[in-house]
Amino acid sequence: MIQPQSVGTVAPQTARFTEPLPLRSGGTLNDYELVYETYGTLNAARSNAVLVCHALSGSHHVAGTYAGQPGSTGWWDNLVGPGKPLDTRKFFVIGVNNLGSCYGSSGPNTINPATGKLWGADFPFVTVEDWVHSQARLADLLGIERLAAVIGGSLGGMQALSWTLQYPERVGNAAVIASAPKLTAQNIAFNEVARQAILTDPDFHGGHYYEHGIVPERGLRLARMIGHITYLSDDAMAEKFGRSLRHGKAVYSYDVEFEIESYLRYQGEKFAGFFDANTYLLTTKALDYFDPAFEHGGNLNAALARATADFLVVSFSTDWRFAPERSREIVYALLHNRRNVSYAEIDSVAGHDSFLLDDARYHALLGAWFDRLEV
Amino acid sequence: MTAYRYDYDVITQWIEPGEKVLDLGCGDGSLLQHLMAVRQVQGYGVENDPDKLVSSIRSGINVIQMDMEKGLTGIESGFFDHVIMSLSLQAMHNTQGILAEMLRVGREAVVSFPNFGYWRHRQSILNGRMPVSESLPHQWYNTPNVRFFTIADFDALCDMNGIAVRERLAFDEGKLVLEEPNFLASVAVYRLGRNG
Numbered sequence: 315m316i317q318p319q320s321v322g323t324v325a326p327q328t329a330r331f332t333e334p335l336p337l338r339s340g341g342t343l344n345d346y347e348l349v350y351e352t353y354g355t356l357n358a359a360r361s362n363a364v365l366v367c368h369a370l371s372g373s374h375h376v377a378g379t380y381a382g383q384p385g386s387t388g389w390w391d392n393l394v395g396p397g398k399p400l401d402t403r404k405f406f407v408i409g410v411n412n413l414g415s416c417y418g419s420s421g422p423n424t425i426n427p428a429t430g431k432l433w434g435a436d437f438p439f440v441t442v443e444d445w446v447h448s449q450a451r452l453a454d455l456l457g458i459e460r461l462a463a464v465i466g467g468s469l470g471g472m473q474a475l476s477w478t479l480q481y482p483e484r485v486g487n488a489a490v491i492a493s494a495p496k497l498t499a500q501n502i503a504f505n506e507v508a509r510q511a512i513l514t515d516p517d518f519h520g521g522h523y524y525e526h527g528i529v530p531e532r533g534l535r536l537a538r539m540i541g542h543i544t545y546l547s548d549d550a551m552a553e554k555f556g557r558s559l560r561h562g563k564a565v566y567s568y569d570v571e572f573e574i575e576s577y578l579r580y581q582g583e584k585f586a587g588f589f590d591a592n593t594y595l596l597t598t599k600a601l602d603y604f605d606p607a608f609e610h611g612g613n614l615n616a617a618l619a620r621a622t623a624d625f626l627v628v629s630f631s632t633d634w635r636f637a638p639e640r641s642r643e644i645v646y647a648l649l650h651n652r653r654n655v656s657y658a659e660i661d662s663v664a665g666h667d668s669f670l671l672d673d674a675r676y677h678a679l680l681g682a683w684f685d686r687l688e689v
Numbered sequence: 690m691t692a693y694r695y696d697y698d699v700i701t702q703w704i705e706p707g708e709k710v711l712d713l714g715c716g717d718g719s720l721l722q723h724l725m726a727v728r729q730v731q732g733y734g735v736e737n738d739p740d741k742l743v744s745s746i747r748s749g750i751n752v753i754q755m756d757m758e759k760g761l762t763g764i765e766s767g768f769f770d771h772v773i774m775s776l777s778l779q780a781m782h783n784t785q786g787i788l789a790e791m792l793r794v795g796r797e798a799v800v801s802f803p804n805f806g807y808w809r810h811r812q813s814i815l816n817g818r819m820p821v822s823e824s825l826p827h828q829w830y831n832t833p834n835v836r837f838f839t840i841a842d843f844d845a846l847c848d849m850n851g852i853a854v855r856e857r858l859a860f861d862e863g864k865l866v867l868e869e870p871n872f873l874a875s876v877a878v879y880r881l882g883r884n885g
Contacts (some may be wrong), residue, residue, distance in 0.1 A: 682747040
């Protein structure tokens with residue numbers, strides 16, 4: 315054992331693809347780019363690659379920091395690195411930014427090669443399946459025929475699951491964390507409120523706000539505030555903020571009084587400062603559309619029959635946005651198909667956000683799982 | 690648990706090669722590892738202790754975290770050939786519920802438990818102290834056991850609940866006991882089925 319370390323200074327790379335990518339929404343991306351990062355070394359047999367799939371607001375920047383940018387630590391840095399659960403001394407780890415995102419891969423805020431103008435609202439709908447398809451092409455480019463594992467949390471977990479269905483022969487293991495086989499009506503409802511906040515912002519301009527030199531910040535702020543409420547648990551919010559009042563007493567104003575208001579406004583503000591509204595819309599729709607059982611008359615057992623990977627499914631006790639029940643649906647459908655599957659429900663107070671935290675038991679579990687993978 | 694590996698040998702005899710096996714309270718996964726090695730079973734463990742769960746994952750078995758007190762909801766009826774509970778039944782509150790669930794999801798159930806009617810335990814109680822032995826290693830104040838029953842008690846429960854005792858082997862600290870098991874055996878291993 316060594317002390318867990320950072321992967322150190324990293325730099326993103328860009329891959330350009332000119333083979334058209336057919337999309338489930340009916341369109342085609344003729345020419346697109348994917349931004350990605352890698353950590354560790356691909357072994358001679360090219361058998362030690364692990365793909366990390368990101369969730370709604372994540373990116374290819376999974377671990378490490380960018381040169382000269384303190385505070386630029388990757389979003390899952392506590393998981394990936396030498397001596398960490400996903401150990402880069404053993405594995406070659408790939409983080410890739412999904413299509414439609416706003417962190418460099420082709421998306422609404424990049425140039426449409428056909429017009430020479432920003433895509434904006436014209437960027438086509440992309441789905442979890444499309445992302446996995448494009449990720450497989452990146453694996454081709456990197457000379458990786460078969461991934462040792464795919465791992466993801468939340469929307470990233472949906473991609474990990476989808477990999478095992480779209481490319482069963484190309485993935486050995488899948489870790490599906492704080493995820494679901496499809497969103498519930500309640501979950502879609504939260505996404506819809508967030509989308510309406512953006513769509514009805516006068517600064518949205520039908521998605522072509524770039525041309526007006528403006529960003530629908532109010533909509534983005536509200537969307538993020540709603541999201542944050544659902545990512546935290548009732549208990550975590552009570553513990554962190556309770557009913558604490560900024561002025562120690564009610565002052566009868568719509569300015570910040572309760573600390574929870576301050577927190578939500580801060581999170582909304584911060585998010586609106588860097589995230590793209592069109593990306594938010596596209597990504598929440600991708601979440602809503604994901605439902606591999608749909609083509610099988612709603613039968614998840616039938617949908618997962620294609621999978622051959624070994625699975626680890628993890629949920630968190632206080633996660634009500636992607637509740638443990640939803641993870642269990644995946645587990646029992648895999649069990650029905652006699653797949654190798656392990657399932658853990660981690661006791662945590664932090665709600666959906668738990669999957670990003672470095673809870674000792676959670677990380678011990680992931681470490682044990684990755685340790686036993688043969689590459 | 691590892692002190693009682695001899696119940697593993699009995700259990701192994703009752704498992705056919707290639708069976709689907711569920712091990713309730715699988716601990717560090719050692720029984721399933723054994724059955725996978727010598728019987729090529731497709732095994733799944735159930736465990737609710739976070740540390741044991743990590744041990745099971747490390748051993749490479751399939752393990753599903755579940756609170757067995759709430760039953761085996763989600764597992765299809767008749768899915769498993771054998772459902773095993775090795776030396777854990779006495780630590781469960783919902784005794785009848787879990788026995789019913791084992792025989793719902795499995796064709797047969799295999800259960801082993803410490804016999805509180807063992808003569809040394811009776812002697813200990815006659816002497817005024819709760820028994821502590823190889824099969825009951827805990828003190829009364831820190832034991833995980835919540836149900837204290839004998840072979841005769843368990844036979845009566847099976848009879849009452851329509852559970853067929855297909856086979857029963859009893860042991861005195863590892864040695865097979867043929868006479869007076871309720872008095873002379875410290876551990877019993879049962880193979881159970883549904884009547885009719």
